[in-house]
Amino acid sequence: MSTLENSGPADQGLQTLDESQLTVLRRIDEVLRLAGRQCGAKEIGFPSLSSVESLSKIDYFRNFPHLGLAVAALRADKVSALAADAAGTGDSFESDALVAPRYFLPSAACYPIYAHLRDRELVDAERVTTVQRCFRNEERFEGLARLLAFTMREVVVVGAQAQVREFLEERKRWVQRFASGLGLDLAVQVATDPFFEAGGQRARMQQLFPVKEEFVFDGSVAVSSVNFHRNFFGQRWNIRTADGEFAFSGCVAFGLERWLHALTRRWSGDAGAILEMLDGSPVGTAST
């Protein structure tokens, strides 16, 4: 199964996946989606691009400016010049060929959920699951374990602090059961912030992610994380609970290609065996 794992332009963090890898990836996501539904989450599909405005609102550019990948069209004069140029090969572009970027590629799946709930007063806790193609301009890439473009499934809860903490504890146990059923021995680690370079930024980072635990395969590959955001997103998007307080939030994230990587390593690329185990996982029986 892993024959194609390194056949793409892997040095750039981009991977080409073969049929059996795609089948496993889809099945992992299906199980996670069903598990999300089973704990009361509804699914929403958000756009593939995030506006600069929405990211600015949650301090994205203070905390992750190095990871960001902007999206911009070519300038009209450049478009005209290209269309009129019969030469046809050897194009390359400088940034001044582009218009000002209005969007960035998502680097996490859950941000649009909080924006979606803006100005709401929640009668009960909201649970949402979503999957997104995410992008991170990392300094180095490594096979399926560290990609420029990858897929993230998240389950999010927004509500009162106690509801959020309880949900995250319950989901944490679910991830452990799920991994265990797949034969994966994951270490739970309180996360340091590998994204961060300067100490002065850490304080703001901790405001966003004061509690982050990672599920780590093979000592270094965080396949999932559980994150408690306090009421950061509630404040920024004016989401309130029934008592008028800003809502708290938390999320559980699954890096699908990292789970594929871990399962492939653990089971020597035996896709059939992996699919059988996925069928037997906590919510593995239904097909849709």
Next chain:
Amino acid sequence: MSTLENSGPADQGLQTLDESQLTVLRRIDEVLRLAGRQCGAKEIGFPSLSSVESLSKIDYFRNFPHLGLAVAALRADKVSALAADAAGTGDSFESDALVAPRYFLPSAACYPIYAHLRDRELVDAERVTTVQRCFRNEERFEGLARLLAFTMREVVVVGAQAQVREFLEERKRWVQRFASGLGLDLAVQVATDPFFEAGGQRARMQQLFPVKEEFVFDGSVAVSSVNFHRNFFGQRWNIRTADGEFAFSGCVAFGLERWLHALTRRWSGDAGAILEMLDGSPVGTAST
């Protein structure tokens, strides 16, 4: 089912999908994937970004410069300035904040297939199916029918001219059966090139797409197209048939959100009825 269709920032070509829309979208893609497999295509998953070099090689920037969306990280000095700035809101960027773009977002799913087959001599015709999140910087957007970000499933054939023509004819009949089984009355139209503005560019466009037929819903929404590329991609990527000639190629493309749009309109948003009909489509019975 269509309640969320216009709830996203629709004016910008981005849509938020609800659970029943996502369920239908996944099921459409599943049927198309199985139909692809049934006609001998293997599935490959390609990276979410295309290098400028690979797009330049197939004259992308001569033909579609206006549709292209470049991807670029922030410059190192900009990253440092942002991370050090405690203010935290109201960011906006000019293009000079970006490094030179090395990637563009895909505007079609099939281009990487030809690159994947580069320098190959094909013993028999190659059939490949792939799905990709695609992006087009259109001048105007319209609900699910014309999106900035959308999903395209393609089935591609690369081989001798007769093999390609036969495959496309057979697939064309399949699309008609598939649509008919879903109660959709699609008009088959020889496509003009709506992407094109100036007459002088048309000749080169026709080299890429000399034969293009579209399956049109409701007079204006092309949900699928059948395309014959002659040996254009074979020449550019040095793909040859067993007799040493440059390979011909063709593709059948499905705009998934447009199929969702057409089915939603046709069946007044009755997701249950649509899913039942999808179960009865030419390859609708297996679940994976």
